[in-house]
Amino acid sequence: MTNVTDNNIITMKSVTKRYGSLKVLEDLTLDVARNEHLSLIGPSGSGKSTILRVLMTLEAIQAGDVSIDGDSLWRQGPEGSTGAKEADSRRIRQKVGMVFQSFNLFPHMTAIRNVAEAPMRVLKLSRAEAYERAKELLKLVGLSAREDHYPIQLSGGQQQRVAIARALAMQPKVLLFDEVTSALDPETVGEVLNVIRHLAKEFEFTILFVTHQMGFAKEISDRVCFLEGGRIIEQGTPEQIFDNPREARTQAFLKAVLES
């Protein structure tokens, strides 16, 4: 089971995912090093969010191998890829946290309860321990004053910061950010990016960041992948991709995004 022979926390090898005849990921190979900050950019439908959803066990794949922190999540067999058993994928899930475009907070729980719920139910922490952890995390994302507010009483930016605290409460090694600022009002984008910037600088997380915020991607990333049509077209350091893209499709995409 364990094959931690290299420093890669995530390995995806020849991954193919289809919806019917539509190929969302095509023979995609991607390794992510421990504590690396990787941005995935590309037009919508390029498969960048799908990569995160596969890693979070939210989507199945048809072919290829995927492993996270030495545990195999998908394994290529003679007739396509088979997923890990439920117990194994649950262990893998605990190493990965995800923040969604639409926040997906639990609307019937206060902010602190949203953060404390999974540690209580999944990690079996006592109520006091879970709330203490939640309190600290809400402080980390600057929402100590909003502990007892329901999601509907919070702005989009505040909700997304609660969602980040909720993901952190499970103490993951890998954080997946799926277009986390796309649903926000422009004036609250900054507060969410500030929290992510802080996490990237002060803590040791492996971060996969799917975004349309090119400036921010350039700032926090060690590496940037440009995807189109379910394939990685080009990857490299932020400077290479943003300042000196080699592929014509990358150039066209960046030109279109930066002009908009």
Added chain:
Amino acid sequence: MNPDWLSLLSTRYFDLNVVVEVFPLLLKGVGTTIWVTLVGWGLAASVGFPLLLLRRSRFRPLGWIVGGFIEFVRSTPILVQIYFYFYVLPSAGVVLDPISTGLLALTIHYGCYMSEAYRSGLEAIHPGQWDAVTALGFSKLDVYRHVILPQMVPPLIPALGNFLILMIKDSPLLASIGVVEMMYYATGYSMDTFRYLEPITIVGLIFLALSLASASAIRFLEARVGRKWLGREELRD
């Protein structure tokens, strides 16, 4: 002696003396009407959700069987079902007393209807909630108990309450298999005395009172849960 007001106010069709005589009798039955309905409602609400989950089972044949059963129950009259449980099941060795039979019939009939109500409630849950609980690694049981049901049930209170009123009104059918409730006393009295108008009118009025009382109880519950829950105007800022 006072003048006989009851007789003075009566007509040859509607005799208030009969009303006074039959009313205590009906009150004896109303307790059974109320508790059978409430218990049946609770049981139906409890089996409705498991029925829905079975119908949505990943094991497809089970889903089809349960789905077919639900459609069958919803498409046949409850009176036929009551007779079936009471007169047909014993030949299969299952003998139930009238009250148990009545509860069984109410539970299954309305459980099937409620599973349809639950279905609409479940489909109204934002798909992102399922992503979130998967990402956080909740067990199936915790997902339903702590995340899905608490979001699903409050908006369904009016629909579930509506079923309570329908069940109150279906409860006199149980008199047909000998459940000693209000209708049983009323028809018994009528057969002995040949007075039908007064007992049946009073039964109707008592049912009206029970239905109105349940309706306002449901509205109270709805407002209370709504206030305690979320998404109501006073919480928005």
